[in-house]
Amino acid sequence: LIPRLHIVTDDDALAREEWPSVAESILLIGGSHVALHVRGPRASGAEVFGAAARLQAVSAKSGGWVVANDRLDVAKALGLPAVHLGRRSLDVRDARRVAGEGVSVGVSVHSAEEVWAAVERAPDYLFAGPVYATQSHPGAAGIGAAALGELVEAAMGTPVIGIGGIDPAGVTEVMGAGCYGVAVIRGIWDAPDPVEAVAEYISFLGQQGVKV
Numbered sequence: 001l002i003p004r005l006h007i008v009t010d011d012d013a014l015a016r017e018e019w020p021s022v023a024e025s026i027l028l029i030g031g032s033h034v035a036l037h038v039r040g041p042r043a044s045g046a047e048v049f050g051a052a053a054r055l056q057a058v059s060a061k062s063g064g065w066v067v068a069n070d071r072l073d074v075a076k077a078l079g080l081p082a083v084h085l086g087r088r089s090l091d092v093r094d095a096r097r098v099a100g101e102g103v104s105v106g107v108s109v110h111s112a113e114e115v116w117a118a119v120e121r122a123p124d125y126l127f128a129g130p131v132y133a134t135q136s137h138p139g140a141a142g143i144g145a146a147a148l149g150e151l152v153e154a155a156m157g158t159p160v161i162g163i164g165g166i167d168p169a170g171v172t173e174v175m176g177a178g179c180y181g182v183a184v185i186r187g188i189w190d191a192p193d194p195v196e197a198v199a200e201y202i203s204f205l206g207q208q209g210v211k212v
Contacts, residue, residue: 002104002125003035003065004181004205006161007198013189014040014051023051024058025195026188032063033202037084037183039069049074056080067106075099082106084127092121106161110143115154126155127183130164131174135186145177152178168197171204181205 007026013019027036036059038052048071056078059066067082068075072095075083082104085095096105104124109115118126128151132142142164143151152160159180166174166182174182184201191197 001032002159002180003030003033004210005030005033005198005201006035006037006067006127006163006181006183007188008037008069008163008183008185009039009051009189010185011040011042013185014038014043014047020051020054022194023055026198027055027058027062027064027066029195030062030064030198030202033205034062034198035065035067035082037067037069038071038074039084041070045071045073049077052078052080065104072098075103082124084108085123092118092123108163109151112151112154115151119155119158123158125159125161125180126151127163128152128155128160128179129162129183131162132165132170134165145173148174148179149177168200168204171201172208175205175208175210181210 038048040048052066052074055066065081067084068080069084070086070089072083076099083099084106086108092105106125107118107123108127109118130142131148148162161181161183162174162179163183166184167187171182188194188197
């Protein structure tokens with residue numbers, strides 16, 4: 001099953017000295033509920049590869065996913081369970097041919113038109129947003145829960161994971177819009193205790209009646 005909580009890194013998180021140990025703890029506490037996306041837009045392929053490879057043994061124990069975000073080459077080289085495609089990535093169908101059977105493929109979308117285009121190529125899930133204003137998209141207003149619900153409807157059954165400025169309390173509104181799960185960057189990495197924050201997000205997801 002696709003995890004309900006997707007935790008996405010950025011260059012700042014990857015550069016922190018404590019990141020490897022924190023990431024391992026997140027996988028252990030999150031178990032199969034968590035997909036940890038190793039993402040570093042300014043990081044080299046070798047850096048992303050090394051970060052993801054270090055987490056594989058822990059994820060095998062926990063049942064969580066380690067995802068190569070926007071790095072199909074890393075997903076293929078390590079045999080990761082999933083790859084997430086951004087705007088710079090290959091088409092879903094091409095990526096699936098490269099990744100091989102059994103690899104889940106996700107895509108980021110920001111509008112109904114992008115949802116329709118993606119769904120035609122049969123991804124396993126979609127990231128939709130930004131739901132709320134976020135530092136990851138400076139100057140851009142969030143689309144809000146109502147528009148998010150429209151994207152969920154446009155996805156015609158493809159699981160939609162809301163992303164962008166979602167704090168633990170915001171999980172309620174996002175899931176109420178029909179999302180399958182939530183994706184978080186700063187809500188985890190900027191938290192005083194990222195591991196405790198993961199537990200809080202999982203708790204809020206469980207309160208929505210979904211299986212976590």
